[in-house]
Each structure stands twice: as structure tokens, then as C-alpha cells.
Amino acid sequence: DQQVKQNSPSLSVQEGRISILNCDYTNSMFDYFLWYKKYPAEGPTFLISISSIKDKNEDGRFTVFLNKSAKHLSLHIVPSQPGDSAVYFCAASDMGSGTYKYIFGTGTRLKVLA
Amino acid sequence: NAGVMQNPRHLVRRRGQEARLRCSPMKGHSHVYWYRQLPEEGLKFMVYLQKENIIDESGMPKERFSAEFPKEGPSILRIQQVVRGDSAAYFCASSASTGDTEAFFGQGTRLTVV
Numbered sequence: 001d002q003q004v005k006q007n008s009p010s011l012s013v014q015e016g017r018i019s020i021l022n023c024d025y026t027n028s029m030f031d032y033f034l035w036y037k038k039y040p041a042e043g044p045t046f047l048i049s050i051s052s053i054k055d056k057n058e059d060g061r062f063t064v065f066l067n068k069s070a071k072h073l074s075l076h077i078v079p080s081q082p083g084d085s086a087v088y089f090c091a092a093s094d095m096g097s098g099t100y101k102y103i104f105g106t107g108t109r110l111k112v113l114a
Numbered sequence: 115n116a117g118v119m120q121n122p123r124h125l126v127r128r129r130g131q132e133a134r135l136r137c138s139p140m141k142g143h144s145h146v147y148w149y150r151q152l153p154e155e156g157l158k159f160m161v162y163l164q165k166e167n168i169i170d171e172s173g174m175p176k177e178r179f180s181a182e183f184p185k186e187g188p189s190i191l192r193i194q195q196v197v198r199g200d201s202a203a204y205f206c207a208s209s210a211s212t213g214d215t216e217a218f219f220g221q222g223t224r225l226t227v228v
Binding site: 006034036041042043044045046049089101102103104105106107 | 118120147149155156157158159162170205207216217218219220221222224
């Protein structure tokens with residue numbers, strides 16, 4: 001039962017353009033969402049997060065949008081840079097349960113072409 | 115402030131041997147999580163521990179796998195009688211106590227069972 005889904009395994013974008021990575025979830029109890037970036041042979045690094053009380057959070061070139069009614073979130077990267085090429089994981093958590101565990105999607109491999 | 119430290123980075127075991135993976139959380143962090151990433155898959159939650167307590171082990175296989183986080187020392191993920199299917203990257207993450215919603219990941223231990 002995949003509670004967090006990233007349906008696009010890969011995405012290629014030209015440098016300078018916008019990258020949009022999508023994520024869907026099924027558990028309506030999830031109230032906190034995060035995006036992590038992962039390079040090969042390294043651990044995931046935190047990128048940006050959003051609480052369910054918000055619908056948008058911005059940090060520099062990265063913006064996360066949350067649509068609770070559709071159970072959908074997206075990460076926008078603009079402008080995209082070659083160094084952004086990595087695997088991006090979205091994760092969700094039910095903070096209200098007190099366990100703080102994250103459920104991850106399967107990842108989207110972003111390739112930014114120079 | 116050192117990040118989450120995992121060792122070893124690479125571990126090779128023969129079928130039937132035991133594997134011990136260690137994780138030292140960030141200084142001041144008392145929550146530890148273990149995740150497993152199989153080839154071409156996302157990160158699967160295994161277990162969530164606080165000092166001397168297992169809080170959530172819903173992702174742990176019922177047999178051969180165990181985890182601990184003692185009062186002193188690192189968290190240990192132990193896999194007994196390893197099989198080829200245990201070959202994966204195992205990531206540890208840590209977070210501070212209440213109110214901290216972001217977990218920091220270590221670089222992972224890549225286990226290869228031959």
C-alpha cells in the first residue's frame with residue numbers, strides 16, 4: 001500500500017526553465033510534508049517542508065505547493081540549474097500521532113540539461 | 115556539530131552471517147529512525163527509536179531484524195543470518211525532541227550479501 005506516490009520516475013528540464021515535481025498521497029491524516037534531495041552514494045538532504053495549515057512555502061528557488069483537497073503537493077524549482085540534478089523524494093508524516101515517522105515516495109530523478 | 119554518522123559505509127557479508135549497522139545521531143538528538151532503500155526504490159521506514167525505547171517498529175521484518183538505541187552509544191540495526199535480499203542501502207536519520215519536524219540523514223550503509 002503506497003501511501004505516498006511519485007508517479008514520474010524521471011524528468012528532464014533545460015537549464016533556466018522551471019522544474020515541477022509532483023507527489024500524491026492517500027492518507028488524510030498526513031499533516032506535514034517534506035522534500036528531500038539525494039545525490040548518488042549520499043544520504044538524503046532536507047530541502048523544504050510545508051505544514052497542512054499552509055498551501056505554499058517558498059525558500060529561494062524552491063517553492064512547495066500543497067492542495068489538501070486533492071491530496072497533492074508539488075515542488076517547483078525556478079530557475080533550474082545543472083547542480084539540481086538529483087533524485088527528489090517527497091515525504092509525509094502524521095505529526096498528530098506523535099511518532100514523527102516519515103513515509104517516502106519512490107523518488108523522481110531530475111536531470112537539468114545545460 | 116557533526117551530522118548523523120553511520121558506519122561502516124560499506125559492508126559485505128556472506129549469506130548466514132550477521133550484519134551490524136551503527137548510527138550516531140546528531141548531538142542533542144534523541145530520536146532515531148532507520149530506513150532501507152532497495153535498488154531502484156524509495157526509502158522504506160523500518161523503525162523509530164528514542165533512547166532505550168522502540169516507539170514504532172511497524173516497518174521491521176518480523177524475523178532476523180532488530181534495533182536498539184541504548185542510553186549510551188550509537189543506535190544499532192542488527193540483521194541476523196543475512197540473505198541476498200537484505201542487500202540494500204540502510205539510512206539512519208535523527209531529529210531533536212518535541213517540536214522538531216525535520217530529520218537529518220546520515221550517508222547510509224550499503225550492505226552487500228554475497
